[in-house]
Amino acid sequence: MTEALRVVRTTTAPSPPRTWMPWPAAVSSSATPSPRSAAALPAAPASSLACPSIRMGCMGCTRMCTTSTPSTRCGACHCCSAKLACAQASSGRSMWGRRPCTRLTLLTRRRTAPSSRWDGTSPELSCSSGNSCRLRMTGLGLVLQELRDAGVLNDTLVIFTSDNGIPFPSGRANLYWPGTAEPLLVSSPEHPKRWGQVSEAYVSLLDLTPTILDWFSIPYPSYTIFGSKTIHLTGRSLLPALEAEPLWATVFGSQSHHEVTMSYPMRSVQHQNFRLVHNLNFKMPFPIDQDFYVSPTFQDLLNRTTAGQPTGWYKDLHHYYYRARWELYDQSRDPHETQNLAADPRFAQVLETLRAQLTKWQWETHDPWVCAPDGVLEEKLSPQCQPLHNEL
Numbered sequence: 001m002t003e004a005l006r007v008v009r010t011t012t013a014p015s016p017p018r019t020w021m022p023w024p025a026a027v028s029s030s031a032t033p034s035p036r037s038a039a040a041l042p043a044a045p046a047s048s049l050a051c052p053s054i055r056m057g058c059m060g061c062t063r064m065c066t067t068s069t070p071s072t073r074c075g076a077c078h079c080c081s082a083k084l085a086c087a088q089a090s091s092g093r094s095m096w097g098r099r100p101c102t103r104l105t106l107l108t109r110r111r112t113a114p115s116s117r118w119d120g121t122s123p124e125l126s127c128s129s130g131n132s133c134r135l136r137m138t139g140l141g142l143v144l145q146e147l148r149d150a151g152v153l154n155d156t157l158v159i160f161t162s163d164n165g166i167p168f169p170s171g172r173a174n175l176y177w178p179g180t181a182e183p184l185l186v187s188s189p190e191h192p193k194r195w196g197q198v199s200e201a202y203v204s205l206l207d208l209t210p211t212i213l214d215w216f217s218i219p220y221p222s223y224t225i226f227g228s229k230t231i232h233l234t235g236r237s238l239l240p241a242l243e244a245e246p247l248w249a250t251v252f253g254s255q256s257h258h259e260v261t262m263s264y265p266m267r268s269v270q271h272q273n274f275r276l277v278h279n280l281n282f283k284m285p286f287p288i289d290q291d292f293y294v295s296p297t298f299q300d301l302l303n304r305t306t307a308g309q310p311t312g313w314y315k316d317l318h319h320y321y322y323r324a325r326w327e328l329y330d331q332s333r334d335p336h337e338t339q340n341l342a343a344d345p346r347f348a349q350v351l352e353t354l355r356a357q358l359t360k361w362q363w364e365t366h367d368p369w370v371c372a373p374d375g376v377l378e379e380k381l382s383p384q385c386q387p388l389h390n391e392l
Contacts, residue, residue, distance in 0.1 A: 140185075153189070157215050159208065160185035168297055169313070169320060173258040173289060175268040175277050176337050180253050188215070191242035199241050201248035202270060206235030214239050234365050252361050256369075262287040265369050269358040273332040276342075276354040278325065280373045283392075285321035314338055325373075325392075326351070 140160060147153040164172040165179040172179055184203060187195075213220055214237035224230050240246055253268035264287055265280040292298055304311045311317075314336045326342040328351055333339075341347045362370040371377045371385035374392040378384055 158187040175253045175255050175266045186238055188242055194242050199245060201241055201246050202251035203238060204235060204251050207238050210235045211238040229366060259289050262289055267358055269354050273330055274350055275329045277327040279323045280369055282323050282325040
């Protein structure tokens with residue numbers, strides 16, 4: 001399952017609605033490691049006459065930087081054993097996003113002096129999801145403290161995210177906004193420029209592999225499957241976003257099944273404030289997973305619905321179960337995604353553009369459902385999408 005990720009900018013004033021901009025003419029599906037600039041070498045402190053030559057100690061590095069040890073106040077270069085990069089100790093906080101958090105990934109490379117990055121107690125990371133979020137933030141702070149005590153915090157890329165959206169109606173196992181809005185906290189000791197900032201860019205879990213490869217300066221291998229299909233990473237490295245705000249306004253989503261009895265393939269694309277969802281099995285009711293069924297929230301919806309009482313929900317169970325094939329929402333005017341604009345002629349151009357780009361992405365990623373639900377994929381025939389004449 002692939003869900004979209006978005007980190008929302010923290011601001012006291014609401015962001016203005018985004019205007020529709022057509023998709024760029026050329027979009028590359030491959031991801032290559034992005035170069036990271038060398039850190040400038042400051043001169044050694046005048047009071048540290050015994051400090052060694054910084055440049056002499058850094059000749060083996062492909063990139064150079066300095067740290068200052070508390071005992072001598074001398075600048076020192078740190079090279080990794082593979083001579084890939086140098087670490088940089090600094091102070092400040094890392095680039096963090098908001099929303100409930102569930103998983104932490106730590107990548108440690110080499111040992112250098114500890115830094116003063118975030119310790120898990122910063123007030124701007126307080127969440128609105130109650131004790132659960134506070135406990136996770138406390139746990140994250142404990143892990144970071146362990147890294148600091150071990151002297152490797154300044155060698156560690158920290159990625160904190162989750163595998164799906166919030167486990168409530170329209171959330172997990174859906175491609176609506178609550179199902180694709182996930183936490184993403186990224187902290188890099190080599191990118192202090194944006195510590196303490198929050199990005200507005202749309203990113204995806206597909207971006208994590210390119211990010212990790214970029215962090216280690218490892219190019220993605222070139223290989224093929226089934227004899228002819230060259231494999232490309234469809235994500236992109238997030239490290240450039242730690243240097244400057246990128247113009248990433250589009251992200252794709254994919255959901256096929258959650259449990260073995262929950263086959264309900266969906267694909268989605270979000271461009272700026274518009275979200276398009278393609279429900280391939282739209283003729284059948286949306287399936288409910290077992291642990292969600294027994295939740296107090298869903299049981300309350302069931303009981304109120306069967307009793308003919310108002311649910312207080314912005315949807316009803318009938319429309320939650322039975323969905324249109326195409327769902328188009330303008331989040332700038334409809335944040336709860338209740339008004340499907342797919343059949344509105346005023347948004348015909350938006351619908352056509354997003355459908356074309358979603359199909360293009362499916363072909364690029366070798367999606368076996370690219371021809372569904374009214375066609376079948378036959379790669380040895382031309383055209384490859386053969387009609388089923390199934391009245392869809």
